[in-house]
Amino acid sequence: MKKLLLGLLAIGLTTQFYAQVINEGMLPEVEVRATNYKYLNSVDNSEAAVPVQLLEDMVAKFDIKSSEFYEDQSDFYRVYFYIPDGMIVAAYDRDGKILYTIEKFKDIALPYSVASSIAEKFPKWTIAKDVYKVSYTADQPAKKSYKIVLKNGKKTIRIKVDEEGEVL
Template sequence: MKKLIILVWILGFVSVSYSQKVIQLQEAKVTYEPSAKVLYEKYDNGNVVLKLQEAYVQQFRNDPVKFLINNFDMQAYLNEYNSMNNNLDVTIKSKSGYLKANYNKYGELVQTSQKFKNVLLPREIWNDVFASHRGWTMTKNVYTARGKGSAIDAQSYIITMKNGKMQKKLKINPVKKTSIVAVR
């Protein structure tokens, strides 16, 4: 009886293994669709203005220059408007801020500037500000940056702090680790 059970068990495995067929699958195509929706486009006199509706919070402001490079096809613009002799200014706007980028006549990114309000501060700056300003509350902040090409050369955070009726503005340069305080 024991041999019969083992034999049935082996025949079951063998029959299952022979019943497997190899199925050839079609080639899968993966495409990239940006999740941000362009609400407004304006093309005139070497200026492009795009107004975005972000699919999620901080989609655009996490890395605006990378977002611009991935979502604005400069070569397609040059092919359509091939009479560009000057530099081209591209502005991308969202509810939280904007990025202005300047391209030369060959379609190369020359410089960028950006400004965003109420951004999430980097952990190091957050710790420094609240360690040195106990009892103060941050009411708003503004992040500004500019650079050449896709690199950021200068950036700063302007933080408005409040403690009762007193108000302070802190200007922090994270690269130089300097801060300027103005009390009102």
């Protein structure tokens, strides 16, 4: 019994010795870059509808250098991102930084602040259609607006509101 325990102890210790070997230089260095964090901070899509969040994240994560149309000579790239609910046109420089975006989404869920503001200012009216537009330019805050069609029976009105729900 002693020999069995000593044998298991010896095997257990030898595997630990091999686990402690560190080979420096086996893993390549990884460079972490947050190229388009300013874009994500500016559009602040935390309250936006899920399709908007997904497409804006895709635009921010897009790597222009690994795309099939990347060329070292070009300084400017315009890329179109489409989903059934909307689209984003994004312009990138040669380093992959977003220069500007034009975004348009149709019939998406409105943020609570916008929906409650409309319900308060236009009681008895229902939202028939909405269009969400975002315009982003590098080093400037994003401009967001909603064009909304309201209906009350046979009556229809069109309004434009900002991201806080203020009628423009």
